[in-house]
Amino acid sequence: MATTAKKRQEMPINRDVLVWARERVGLSQDDAAEGVGVKPEQLRQWESGPKVPTVKQARKLAQVYDRPFLEFFSSERPKIKPLELVPDFRMHREADIPTEHYELLLIQSEAEEIRLNALDLFEMLGEQPPILPDAIYGAVTDDVESVAAQARAILGLSIEEQLSLTSVQKDSFVNILRSKFEAAGILVAKNSALARFGGRGMCLFATPLPLIIFSTEAPSAQAFTLAHELAHVVLKLSAISGPPGFATPSAKRIEDWCNAFAAAFLIPASALSKIFSKPPSPLAAIGDAELSSLAKAFAVSRHAMLVRLVNLGYVRPSFYWSIKREEFLTEETQYKSWGRSKYYGSRYRTSRGDLYTGLVLEAWSNGIITNHSAAEFMGIKNLAHLEAIRERFRE
Secondary structure, three states: OOOOOOOOOOOOOOOOHHHHHHHHHHOOHHHHHHHHOOOOHHHHHHHOOOOOOOOHHHHHHHHOOOOHHHHHOOOOOOOOOOOOOOOOOOOOOOOOOOOHHHHHHHHHHHHHHHHHEEEHHHHHOOOOOOOOHHHHEEEEEEHHHHHHHHHHHHOOOOOHHHHOOOHHHHHHHHHHHHHHHHHHOEEEEEOHHHHOOOOOEEEEOOOOEEEEEOOOOHHHHHHHHHHHHHHHHOOOOEEEOOOOOOOHHHHHHHHHHHHHHHHHHHHOOOHHHHHHOOOOOOEEOOOOOHHHHHHHHHHOOHHHHHHHHOOOOEHHHHHHHHHHHHHHHHHHHHOOOOOOOOOOOHHHHHHHHHHHHHHHHHHOOOOOOHHHHHHHOOOOHHHHHHHHHHHHHHO
């Protein structure tokens, strides 16, 4: 007797939930299909019939949409507030990347998960998260020099400490800043993907535990980005920040203030005047060697130093705008990091920061969370990497 092949049993996926999950992250059908590795027509058939994805394809969809796989079997759309991208202060976009909005939402979503996890870990440990004092906050109408000086004092960053750093320490000044921020209660994460979309930093303001994300730049430029995002914390304003360029008047006013804050925070005027006497009138130019020496003294980029010198009346603006600006922007665009992590697990630690990593390790070491949970908190699959982080964390 002839037998017929069994028809593959279709999964009871709710097509309406598939549509909701895709639209929630702002992906078109074409972009979603590309992410899953199928033709757009196939994805359209999944959403409107008659076909449904295989288990493997559905799991890939869940990954692309950043949703739990089992959610696709819900009887109705989940009642979840739609993701909203934080205000975008990038000002140089020449051409949109098709999946940019979705990718930025993922970066933001991952950062928000880090913050919520940190709050949960503090609660598990029976500890209260550090809270920034009200004195650190300000407004764009405030004197930026005074606000920056107050922030330095609150974070415990003395100018004597900064100027006395060794050459090796100056190269890792961004790590010193990061530790100061985290000690005060600001989570600092790193996500290199932000750079693909012209983003230098992102600030997710909430209290307690506001969160700053920085990306891949030269270390001295990263220091300025951290200080710039600190300014957004000071203003209580979430934002995506990028290189200078064209912007709306309101956005430009905020970004100009944040840039001025970053410069004043990293290069206090009083400290600069002790190293480099202010001339009677602005100089027509400053030599590269002298500019590099000043930048190295404060562990900042030559770009940041020259802008500070211009704004304080040491050097004429025309020298920056007509001669040096394009050179600096080209250098920053072409920068590539060739450094390697000391050990593989360090990239997980770097991406989440020591405040967060320390909470995970403390909860794990005290038996409050399991090996598996600790690995999940860190985004690690290989427990050997988790052990390596714990062994090296105190170094």
